[in-house]
Amino acid sequence: MIHPVVAELSMQYAGKLKFLKLNTDESPSIASKYGIRSIPTIMIFNNGEKKDAVIGAVPKTTLTATIEKFL
Template sequence: MGSLALFNEDSFEDEVLKSEVPVLVDFWAEWCGPCKVIAPIIEQISIEYEGRLKVGKLNVDESPQVASKFGIRGIPTLLLFRQGKPVEQIIGAVPKAQIVAKLNSHL
C-alpha cells in the first residue's frame, strides 16, 4: 500500500500548495471511465516515489472549486505542483511511461 493521499477543498492549500515536497494531484470522479484506467498507475507511482513525491487524488465533484481554479475541463488530469505552483499537466489516460518521464524531468 502506498501513501496515496485524498485531497479536498479544505486540505488542498495545506497539503498541496504549502507542501515542501512536490505533489502530484490526480483530478478524478467516480463516474469517469478513463480515471479508472489510470487509477492503478497512480497507486504504483505513489509507492515508487514515496519520500520524493506526495501523490494524491482530488474528486472534482466533491471539490469543484479547486478543479475550476486550475481549469480542469477533462479528467483524469494530473497536475504536478512544486512550491505551490502547477509545473506540469497531463490530461487523459496516458501510459505510465509518459507520466514517469514528465515527473522525472521535474524531480
C-alpha cells in the same frame, strides 16, 4: 483506469513526491481554479506552483517522464 498506475508510481516515488487525489464533483471550485475540464488530469506542483499537467489516460512511461523532469 489510471488509478492503478498512479498507485504504482506513488510507491515508486515514495519519499520524493506526494500523490494526492481530488474528486472534482466534490470540489468544483478547485477544479475551476486549475482549469480542469477533463478527467483524469494529473498535475505536478512544486512549492505550491503548478508546473505541468497530463490530461487523459496515458501510459505509465509518459507519467514517469513528466515526473522525472521535476526531480
